Amino acid sequence: MIVKLFGREPALILSFIAIVVKVVSAFAIEVTADQQAWINAVAAAAVGLILAVMAHDAVGAAVLGFVQAVVALAVGFGLDWSADKQAVFMSLAAALVAMFDRTQVTAPVSAAEVKRPAAVRGV
Known part of the structure; x- marks a missing residue:
C-alpha cells in the first residue's frame, strides 16, 4: 500500500511532506513555539519511521x-540554537549514520571485477 502510494521516491516525497507541514505550521497557522516544536518533531519522526518500515531495514533514516525530532523538541522547549547550529548538528548526525551504513552495505560488484583506467592501475 505505502509503496504504491509513494512509488520509487518515498524519501523525496515523504521529506517534502514533512517540510510542507513545517512551513505551514511556521507561516500559515498561528501556533506557539511549543506547538511548532511538537509539529516538527512528529513530522520528522513520522518520515523516518515510514522510511524504515518501507525499506525493512533502513535504520539510518x-x-x-x-x-531531528529531538532537536526540534529541544529548540521548542528552550534550547537556544540558531538554524545554523541545528544544521551543523544534523550534518554531524547524518555523517555518523553514513559511516555506520557504509559498514552495512556490500557492493554488487567486487573491486577485482571493476575495470580501472591504466592511470589508476599504475601502468
Missing part, C-alpha cells in the same frame, strides 16, 4: 528522523 529512522535514526536521523529521531535526531
Whole structure:
C-alpha cells in the first residue's frame, strides 16, 4: 500500500511532506513555539519511521528522523540554537549514520571485477 502510494521516491516525497507541514505550521497557522516544536518533531519522526518500515531495514533514516525530532523538541522547549547550529548538528548526525551504513552495505560488484583506467592501475 505505502509503496504504491509513494512509488520509487518515498524519501523525496515523504521529506517534502514533512517540510510542507513545517512551513505551514511556521507561516500559515498561528501556533506557539511549543506547538511548532511538537509539529516538527512528529513530522520528522513520522518520515523516518515510514522510511524504515518501507525499506525493512533502513535504520539510518529512522535514526536521523529521531535526531531531528529531538532537536526540534529541544529548540521548542528552550534550547537556544540558531538554524545554523541545528544544521551543523544534523550534518554531524547524518555523517555518523553514513559511516555506520557504509559498514552495512556490500557492493554488487567486487573491486577485482571493476575495470580501472591504466592511470589508476599504475601502468
